[in-house]
Amino acid sequence: MKKRTLTLIFIGSCLMVLISCSKKKNVVIEEPTPSGPPVEKNPANSSYTPAFIGQTRIAGVTTATKIRSGIVTSSLTAPWGIAALPDGRFLINEKAGRMRIVTATGTVGEPITGIPTVNAAGQGGLLGLCLDPGFASNRMVYWSFSEPGAEGNRTAIAKGRLADNERSIEGATVIFRSNPAYAGTNHYGGRVVFDHSGNLFASTGERSDNVTRVQAQSVSASIGKIIRITKEGHVVPGNPFIGQAGALAELYSIGHRNPQGLAVHPVTGEIWQAEHGPRGGDELNHIQAGANYGWPTITYGLEYSGQPVLTGIQQRDGMAQPVYYWDPVVSPSGMTFYSSDRIPEWRHNLFIGALSGMHIVRLVIENNKVTGEERLLASEKQRFRDITQGIDGALYVITDQGRLYKIDRE
Numbered sequence: 001m002k003k004r005t006l007t008l009i010f011i012g013s014c015l016m017v018l019i020s021c022s023k024k025k026n027v028v029i030e031e032p033t034p035s036g037p038p039v040e041k042n043p044a045n046s047s048y049t050p051a052f053i054g055q056t057r058i059a060g061v062t063t064a065t066k067i068r069s070g071i072v073t074s075s076l077t078a079p080w081g082i083a084a085l086p087d088g089r090f091l092i093n094e095k096a097g098r099m100r101i102v103t104a105t106g107t108v109g110e111p112i113t114g115i116p117t118v119n120a121a122g123q124g125g126l127l128g129l130c131l132d133p134g135f136a137s138n139r140m141v142y143w144s145f146s147e148p149g150a151e152g153n154r155t156a157i158a159k160g161r162l163a164d165n166e167r168s169i170e171g172a173t174v175i176f177r178s179n180p181a182y183a184g185t186n187h188y189g190g191r192v193v194f195d196h197s198g199n200l201f202a203s204t205g206e207r208s209d210n211v212t213r214v215q216a217q218s219v220s221a222s223i224g225k226i227i228r229i230t231k232e233g234h235v236v237p238g239n240p241f242i243g244q245a246g247a248l249a250e251l252y253s254i255g256h257r258n259p260q261g262l263a264v265h266p267v268t269g270e271i272w273q274a275e276h277g278p279r280g281g282d283e284l285n286h287i288q289a290g291a292n293y294g295w296p297t298i299t300y301g302l303e304y305s306g307q308p309v310l311t312g313i314q315q316r317d318g319m320a321q322p323v324y325y326w327d328p329v330v331s332p333s334g335m336t337f338y339s340s341d342r343i344p345e346w347r348h349n350l351f352i353g354a355l356s357g358m359h360i361v362r363l364v365i366e367n368n369k370v371t372g373e374e375r376l377l378a379s380e381k382q383r384f385r386d387i388t389q390g391i392d393g394a395l396y397v398i399t400d401q402g403r404l405y406k407i408d409r410e
Contacts (some may be wrong), residue, residue, distance in 0.1 A: 005340050030198065036060045036061065036062075036372075038057040038059060038060060039374070040056075040328075043326055044328065045327055046327060050300075051313075051321045053070050054324075055323075056325050057323070060373060061364055062374060063346070063362070065343045067408065067410065068410045069344065069406065072406050073106035076403070077098075077402055078125075078400055078402065079386070079398040080095045080126060080128065080190075081127060081191075081334065084391055085101070085390060086391065088104050088390065090388075091131070093127065093129050094126060095120055095126060095127075097117065099111065099169070106404070108180075109166070111169070112166070112171050115159055115169060115172065118146055118148070119147070121185040123185060125146060127145055127191070128262075129144070130169070132194070132231065139162045141161070142158070142194075143159075144192050145158065146185070146190075147177065151223070152180075153183070155179060155189055155205065156174050157192060157202050158173060159173055159175055159231070176202065176250070178204045178225075179182065180212075180215075180223070182212050183346055186207065186208035187206055187257065188204070189258060191259065191261060195228075199230055200231060201228055203256065204224065204228070204259075204263075205223065205259065206223050206256065206258070207224075208258070215353060217255055219247035220246045221248075224295065225249060225251050225256060226252045226271070228250065231351065235252075252289060253293060254363060255319065256275050257277065258276040259273065260332065261352055262273030263336050263350065265327070266337050272285070272337075273288075274352055278302060278304060278329075279301050279303065280327035280328055281325055282301075282327075282329045283300075284325060284370070292318060292320060294319040295315065298316050300322075300325045301327065326357075330354035330355075330359070331355035332361065334387050335350060335354075336351055336388050338350075338351060340389060340393030340394075343408075343409050349363060349364055352373075352383030353398075354384055358378060360377050360379055360384050360407075361375065362374040377405065380399075382401055382405075385398050
């Protein structure tokens with residue numbers, strides 16, 4: 001009897017080991033790390049295996065500093081881009097084609113005139129914006145928008161001077177138009193940022209449909225790309241595709257889907273980008289000159305039907321891997337690095353507005369790897385569209401529902 005009992009214990013122990021190994025093999029990306037359990041608890045859309053540990057579902061982190069958030073105003077209408085003015089106010093784009101100034105106490109100004117016509121249908125409209133590094137003296141503003149035309153719509157970049165009376169944009173000029181135009185109204189991309197050299201980076205979407213998305217891989221088209229141009233819209237000397245046969249000289253990186261997030265690291269000056277995947281496969285990319293980020297050839301997402309995208313592969317030689325990806329999606333939009341000392345543990349963390357995720361993503365990044373993720377303001381149930389740091393060191397976030405939030409320490 002004793003021998004039989006020992007045998008059963010031995011068999012049971014072996015089964016437990018086998019079950020444990022099987023579980024670890026199937027959910028390796030779910031395993032907790034010393035920092036805590038994975039932030040994502042919802043099931044993934046796919047069974048794809050990440051290229052490296054920590055590429056998705058990283059350990060959750062929690063801010064130790066006591067923070068508070070509040071609504072500055074709820075009187076905006078579908079705001080899309082926000083930039084902090086030197087005096088503490090904000091310049092904000094509204095999707096329908098309006099640009100306004102909002103004070104830090106929530107006073108919303110009248111629409112600023114002189115803005116070129118936008119096509120606000122679908123995902124189009126007046127999109128991202130940024131200020132010239134010399135704005136305090138030259139008052140120049142740069143913005144992205146969906147420009148209508150006889151051949152279709154384009155992601156376009158314009159610039160103009162904010163008048164001294166702040167009622168109009170003077171001398172609005174389009175300095176870049178994506179190629180080709182298309183009659184659709186989705187996936188414009190739409191962010192613009194200045195790098196530390198004073199050049200302008202802009203993101204363009206691949207316009208969503210099957211006929212256009214393959215052009216994200218074409219160096220003769222500027223859709224589905226990150227471009228780099230001067231303030232005047234000229235090609236920057238040293239752009240990586242200069243001299244390549246058939247390539248557009250303004251291209252900086254290729255193979256993007258719908259890149260709605262761009263940010264410059266405050267110390268290194270490097271460009272980081274976030275883009276929407278299809279069903280799964282939202283990406284965070286560390287942008288390298290001349291790199292191909294793979295869409296639609298490789299992706300960690302599925303078609304909305306649940307079928308694989310093209311051949312259903314996630315890796316290919318010569319195509320860059322995302323630093324991080326989300327499955328299910330959060331729909332990352334505008335983003336910024338935190339550079340203030342007000343909340344020391346946030347310093348150089350990346351903050352991203354999540355649309356379908358309805359929260360603000362906080363990512364801890366060390367040596368260009370994501371080491372922790374936190375989800376902020378999820379209880380607000382808002383589609384967070386863009387985020388910036390104010391001159392007071394607080395974070396300011398706009399939502400599709402028309403709110404402007406302030407997030408700061410208590």
